[in-house]
Amino acid sequence: MIVFRYLSRELLLTLSAVSAVLLVIIMSGRFIKYLAQAAQGALDPGVLFMIMGFRIPGFLQLILPLGLFLAILLAYGRLYLDSEMTVLSATGMSQQRLLAYTLGPATLIALLVAWLSLGLAPQGVAQVARILNEQDALTEFDTLVPGRFQSMKDGTRVTYVQELSSDRAELGGIFISDKRLSKDSGKERGITVLVAEKGRQEIQADGSRYLILENGFRYDGNPGKADYRAIQYDTYGMLLQRPEVSTDIGEREAIPTRELWGSDDQRHVAELQWRLSIPLLVFVVTLMAVPLARVNPRQGRFLKLLPAILLYMAYLSLLIAMRGALDKGKLPISVGLWWVHGIFLMIGLLLIYWEPLRLKWASRRAVREMAHA
Incomplete structure (x- = not known):
């Protein structure tokens, strides 16, 4: 339990720092957009902070999976660099056990993301839509x-x-x-x-x-x-003309999740699968991040950071692209977005078991060479 608490504390502290930085960056870009509309007279400056507050759950549901992914890479990379993981390995800490320990805080983050994705984010979008509709009525x-x-x-x-x-x-x-x-x-x-x-x-x-x-x-x-x-x-x-308020918020994003269940509408199914995919994303990226965080102290902790981020971006981009295809009816509902998770789940399992299998094959080859000698 001491090792579990130590690893969880390292992950959650790094996750908080990374997520805070990402949230500030994203909110700054959106705030500048709304501030430009307020400067043009399309928005009342008094509602800007209300809009940003209601948009925070929607931002966090996408930031937290990425923040957890980067937190595992950075926190565990430091432990490998400081040889702490070497000490833990000497006491019997395997990759599978490390993954099991990591799934503890990952489950907590997944539950939080599920709450945001299925509950708070749609409510926030609905409130933002209401405010913008009120702004449309202004002159x-x-x-x-x-x-x-x-x-x-x-x-x-x-x-x-x-x-x-x-x-x-x-x-x-x-x-x-x-x-x-x-x-x-x-x-x-x-x-x-x-x-x-x-x-x-x-x-x-x-x-x-x-x-x-x-x-x-x-x-x-x-x-x-x-x-x-x-x-x-x-x-x-x-x-007096009414100012036009531009927004990238769709109507489906404001629909409560309970209304999406059982709907036969293709667009509603796509939205529901997307909301369910975000918590599932947390577990899959955790499975990929644990083996990717393993680095040689001579190589540095940032060696695998860029390839890992590219892998994450490929995962998220493919999900978004398939969401659009499902939304337009180009992808069957029965297939949906689940096959994307399946592909990257297999990649994560391959990364987890590749090193043990490689060592096992190398030892067998060495035994055969010694037997022939």
């Missing part, structure tokens, strides 16, 4: 930030307000630059600039919203040409 007026130029309508409109009341009912110091595009070619035909002292939002009976500008000017023309037309107005109404 440009609702996402304005005073004192900031905001790009809207795919960059064709730039809006600036100097002042904005707390209830967003009144605006002051308004500047709007809108490019006029040709409907046929999409090329720019000119630019319209609106400036106004103040403005307000007005909701029509059909639900459409207008920004009513007061005491301002409208300028129409083409940049670089002296043919601008200036119009002074007392009141000017402009339809």
